[in-house]
Amino acid sequence: MVEDGLGMPWKYVFRRLGIALVQLAAISVGVFFLMRALPADPVGHLVGFNASPEAIAHTRHFLHLDRSQWDQLAIYLGLDTSSGPGLIQGNLGSSWTTGTTIAEEVRTYLPITLELITYSFFVAVLVAVPIGLAAALKPRGPLSRVVFVYSLFAGAQPEFWWGLTFIFLFYVKLHLAPAPLGILNPLAQAPRTVTGMVTIDSLIAGNMSTFFEAASHLMLPVLTLAFVLSGPIIKMVRQNVLKTLQSDYMMYARSLGLSQFRIATYTLKNSLAPCLTLIGILYGYMLGGAVLIEQVFSLGGLGQYAVRSVLTFDFPAIQGIVLVTTTGSLLILLSSDVVHALIDPRIAR
Amino acid sequence: MLNQVSVPADAPEAEFALTGTQAVPATVAGRAMRLVRVLLKDPLLVCGVLIVAVSLLLVVLGPWMAPYDAQLPTRDVSQAPPALSDVPSLILQSLQGKLHHPVHWFGTDSTGLDVFSRVLVAPRVDVVVGLAATALSLFLGTLLGLFAGYFGTRSAESIIRISDVFQSFPIFILAMILVVLTGRNVIDIIVTLACLYTPIYLRLTCSQVVSQVGRTYVEAARAVGNREIVIALKHVLPNSLTPALIQASVTIGWAILFTAGLTFLGAGVRPPTPEWGGMIAASANYLVLGEWWPSVFPGIAISVTVFGYAIIGNVLEARFRQ
Numbered sequence: 041m042v043e044d045g046l047g048m049p050w051k052y053v054f055r056r057l058g059i060a061l062v063q064l065a066a067i068s069v070g071v072f073f074l075m076r077a078l079p080a081d082p083v084g085h086l087v088g089f090n091a092s093p094e095a096i097a098h099t100r101h102f103l104h105l106d107r108s109q110w111d112q113l114a115i116y117l118g119l120d121t122s123s124g125p126g127l128i129q130g131n132l133g134s135s136w137t138t139g140t141t142i143a144e145e146v147r148t149y150l151p152i153t154l155e156l157i158t159y160s161f162f163v164a165v166l167v168a169v170p171i172g173l174a175a176a177l178k179p180r181g182p183l184s185r186v187v188f189v190y191s192l193f194a195g196a197q198p199e200f201w202w203g204l205t206f207i208f209l210f211y212v213k214l215h216l217a218p219a220p221l222g223i224l225n226p227l228a229q230a231p232r233t234v235t236g237m238v239t240i241d242s243l244i245a246g247n248m249s250t251f252f253e254a255a256s257h258l259m260l261p262v263l264t265l266a267f268v269l270s271g272p273i274i275k276m277v278r279q280n281v282l283k284t285l286q287s288d289y290m291m292y293a294r295s296l297g298l299s300q301f302r303i304a305t306y307t308l309k310n311s312l313a314p315c316l317t318l319i320g321i322l323y324g325y326m327l328g329g330a331v332l333i334e335q336v337f338s339l340g341g342l343g344q345y346a347v348r349s350v351l352t353f354d355f356p357a358i359q360g361i362v363l364v365t366t367t368g369s370l371l372i373l374l375s376s377d378v379v380h381a382l383i384d385p386r387i388a389r
Numbered sequence: 390m391l392n393q394v395s396v397p398a399d400a401p402e403a404e405f406a407l408t409g410t411q412a413v414p415a416t417v418a419g420r421a422m423r424l425v426r427v428l429l430k431d432p433l434l435v436c437g438v439l440i441v442a443v444s445l446l447l448v449v450l451g452p453w454m455a456p457y458d459a460q461l462p463t464r465d466v467s468q469a470p471p472a473l474s475d476v477p478s479l480i481l482q483s484l485q486g487k488l489h490h491p492v493h494w495f496g497t498d499s500t501g502l503d504v505f506s507r508v509l510v511a512p513r514v515d516v517v518v519g520l521a522a523t524a525l526s527l528f529l530g531t532l533l534g535l536f537a538g539y540f541g542t543r544s545a546e547s548i549i550r551i552s553d554v555f556q557s558f559p560i561f562i563l564a565m566i567l568v569v570l571t572g573r574n575v576i577d578i579i580v581t582l583a584c585l586y587t588p589i590y591l592r593l594t595c596s597q598v599v600s601q602v603g604r605t606y607v608e609a610a611r612a613v614g615n616r617e618i619v620i621a622l623k624h625v626l627p628n629s630l631t632p633a634l635i636q637a638s639v640t641i642g643w644a645i646l647f648t649a650g651l652t653f654l655g656a657g658v659r660p661p662t663p664e665w666g667g668m669i670a671a672s673a674n675y676l677v678l679g680e681w682w683p684s685v686f687p688g689i690a691i692s693v694t695v696f697g698y699a700i701i702g703n704v705l706e707a708r709f710r711q
Binding site (some may be wrong): 063064067071074075078079080172188189192193196197198200201202204205207208211212219275325326328329331332335336343346347350351353358360361365367369 | 495554558559560561562563565566567569570571572610642646649650653654655656666669673676678679681685687688689692695696698699700703707
């Protein structure tokens with residue numbers, strides 16, 4: 041294994057990056073053909089019901105839908121650049137419904153989703169790790185039982201319904217939360233776009249009132265998502281800490297008479313590594329899976345963009361969204377595996 | 390693994406073999422009954438079994454138990470459910486047949502549909518999709534996993550890589566694409582979910598089969614002269630099924646959540662078909678006006694049902710992992 045001074049498993053990273061590239065290529069071609077194989081009529085949807093045959097033919101020609109599927113693939117991938125750059129040249133294409141480039145639309149919507157899910161994961165992990173740890177330390181106690189039931193319950197909930205219920209409780213009844221109408225009040229001044237994440241941009245601009253505005257709008261969606269996410273994370277922490285505590289090397293550590301603190305450090309380190317993989321998988325899933333919460337709170341993130349694109353048969357947008365979210369989740373999985381490998385070098389064989 | 394599955398630790402085989410007069414002989418059915426008896430001591434599991442039983446009952450009897458037609462509006466629009474204090478007397482009166490028309494136990498929605506009836510009929514979509522999608526993916530996944538694991542490690546490796554791709558795929562978006570572009574029928578949702586869940590069973594069975602092929606019973610079956618396909622199907626498959634079967638209960642719950650979520654977004658079953666997620670979507674806007682009942686009751690139904698299926702899967706998993 042090639043390693044530098046830090047013990048970074050470079051060979052492993054490069055091999056995984058290579059596999060990820062192949063997977064991405066397979067997915068982009070796969071989605072391309074999948075959408076064209078399904079019985080949907082995007083042209084009819086775009087031109088409307090009473091369009092003339094000429095308008096239909098013109099639209100078909102304009103969108104290259106009159107060419108063979110292989111020609112269309114070549115145009116999409118950028119092997120045929122007669123009508124502009126393609127995927128290989130770094131162009132995701134333009135939306136069929138709005139005309140804006142997909143890259144620009146993703147740049148608007150993705151940061152909102154990232155903002156939502158990053159805060160949610162932060163809260164969920166912050167709550168889940170101590171709870172899971174406490175439950176695992178006394179596995180036969182009543183607390184452990186309660187935590188087990190809670191993690192089962194939270195992990196099996198319709199988050200969109202909880203979001204609505206929270207809106208009813210905290211907005212309609214208690215007036216503690218703002219109306220579920222996006223990240224900022226429609227009348228509020230948006231900060232200059234730097235990262236696209238409103239909370240961070242407003243901090244960069246030094247605009248505290250916008251920051252608090254955005255934070256108060258994010259409060260309920262983050263609470264809802266963190267509640268649902270805490271279930272599987274608690275379960276994983278509890279299981280792994282239990283497994284670590286029962287392992288031979290922990291028995292050895294105890295028999296050596298190491299201090300409680302030392303033992304607790306070992307336990308945490310060895311049991312949190314597998315949890316990292318789970319969090320990576322969940323985070324990748326949430327890139328596209330936060331759509332229900334986005335819809336409930338009208339946050340306008342990537343998920344809602346995906347719903348809109350699917351319902352309007354906007355093929356380039358769908359292809360772009362799938363590619364971006366898959367790239368994201370593959371990179372997250374890879375980095376969580378690399379961190380895992382740094383903690384536990386046996387992984388990167 | 391399998392030993393622990395069929396014979397729980399506190400019911401050793403020998404005990405039953407010696408006291409041969411007992412009602413439960415050491416047969417497969419007898420072992421199953423013993424297993425059931427041990428498992429029913431867990432109150433959480435009993436809860437799960439009850440919830441699942443009710444959901445299955447509603448699939449069969451739902452439309453007959455509903456007091457109103459689930460798709461036919463009544464003349465009472467946006468009627469609130471009866472106050473909790475009135476419920477006992479209303480139950481009494483409806484049992485005595487003194488009421489002119491049945492009570493709207495969960496109120497009515499903004500179009501006058503009876504929420505209670507719709508909640509009772511909805512499992513015909515939600516639970517049926519969950520069961521069918523899980524059965525289909527269980528069947529496909531275990532068969533593919535068996536052959537991948539049994540006939541060569543190279544095919545197993547490549548199949549694992551392919552399911553890796555599926556895992557990194559934005560599942561929710563994929564499901565939306567498939568369901569919307571194929572026309573939003575129940576069958577399409579079932580097939581889509583089955584495709585999404587097949588890799589899970591494939592992986593589970595494949596890894597289990599790989600751990601079984603080197604066992605002596607496989608060698609013995611081969612020595613007696615069985616054909617490979619017979620060994621795979623008759624001997625290895627039953628010994629590799631447990632993890633997949635346990636996962637099935639969890640998957641049914643996921644599929645119910647998924648169906649409700651898709652319909653909530655307008656990418657699932659078409660209205661006015663009674664479906665829990667669709668009911669919540671249709672009345673979400675009225676929630677802000679204080680009309681909570683048309684969305685709260687279907688939500689509770691989803692929450693409890695999925696929890697029930699999750700309990701069974703997770704409790705069994707926790708038991709058999711030990």
